[in-house]
Amino acid sequence: MAEVESSAGFPSSLTSATLPPPRTRIFKIIVIGDSGVGKTCLTYRFCAGKFPEKTEATIGVDFRERLIDIDGEKIKIQLWDTAGQERFRKSMVQHYYRNVHAVVFVYDVTSATSFRSLPAWIEECKQHSLGTEVPRILVGNKCDLRESVQVSTDVAQQFADSHSMPLFETSAKSPSSQGGGGSCSSSDHVEAIFMTVTHKLKSQKPLMLSQPSGTVAGGVTIHLDRGRDGARGWACSSC
Numbered sequence: 570m571a572e573v574e575s576s577a578g579f580p581s582s583l584t585s586a587t588l589p590p591p592r593t594r595i596f597k598i599i600v601i602g603d604s605g606v607g608k609t610c611l612t613y614r615f616c617a618g619k620f621p622e623k624t625e626a627t628i629g630v631d632f633r634e635r636l637i638d639i640d641g642e643k644i645k646i647q648l649w650d651t652a653g654q655e656r657f658r659k660s661m662v663q664h665y666y667r668n669v670h671a672v673v674f675v676y677d678v679t680s681a682t683s684f685r686s687l688p689a690w691i692e693e694c695k696q697h698s699l700g701t702e703v704p705r706i707l708v709g710n711k712c713d714l715r716e717s718v719q720v721s722t723d724v725a726q727q728f729a730d731s732h733s734m735p736l737f738e739t740s741a742k743s744p745s746s747q748g749g750g751g752s753c754s755s756s757d758h759v760e761a762i763f764m765t766v767t768h769k770l771k772s773q774k775p776l777m778l779s780q781p782s783g784t785v786a787g788g789v790t791i792h793l794d795r796g797r798d799g800a801r802g803w804a805c806s807s808c
């Protein structure tokens with residue numbers, strides 16, 4: 570089901586005669602959860618490589634993408650950053666639930682309320698035909714705010730297990746979530762989280778659609794391995 574695009578840049582004699590055009594798979598990943606849990610910051614962090622200086626409540630949906638290279642294959646990741654506030658969601662919901670390849674549920678580890686909302690988000694996905702057959706992960710964000718944590722890892726892990734999702738705890742803000750050390754040393758890297766989803770998708774049967782290439786920069790090569798904690802599911806060993 571991933572989408573595929575053709576790419577230019579080959580000598581025309583080769584492109585037209587001997588070589589099939591290189592193709593880039595496109596994966597659409599939606600990021601959902603309560604308002605303020607950090608969906609915009611997480612997607613920005615992955616696509617722009619930094620924590621945004623300022624964010625405002627998302628209206629409808631924001632769209633970010635990044636081109637990566639996994640084992641020599643170019644893959645475009647489209648992150649759909651959805652509005653958490655009901656009043657900003659209504660008109661867009663039908664659009665962003667179409668042709669989704671994976672779902673990232675986000676809660677804020679310092680907000681028990683955002684954690685308690687997760688069943689409703691899962692239910693909304695189900696109502697749009699996004700059940701367990703679609704790769705889904707659970708992300709607890711803001712783990713740099715250690716003093717304010719309201720949702721323990723154990724409780725979150727139980728919830729994740731009961732819904733057959735891997736759990737990641739991270740911080741879109743902490744430098745350590747890019748591997749540079751800091752106050753959030755036990756967290757998963759934002760990079761690794763999205764890479765893990767991508768790798769999972771890459772190993773699945775592709776789906777497809779065409780798009781012009783070369784519109785997005787940036788790239789990394791990763792190799793996946795077992796996670797630090799097997800119960801967490803997939804993890805990225807080199808991120």
Ligand SMILES: Nc1nc2c(ncn2[C@@H]2O[C@H](COP(=O)(O)OP(=O)(O)OP(=O)(O)O)[C@@H](O)[C@H]2O)c(=O)[nH]1
Nearest residue numbers: 604605606607608609610624627653711740741742
């Ligand atoms: N300390 C800390 N603050 C964060 C982190 N991620 C996001 N924030 C802050 O949380 C607030 C909300 O972040 P957003 O990314 O806009 O939240 P959102 O989930 O996209 O919100 P909506 O667009 O309303 O759905 C902002 O003030 C961010 O700076 C994090 O990892 N740590």
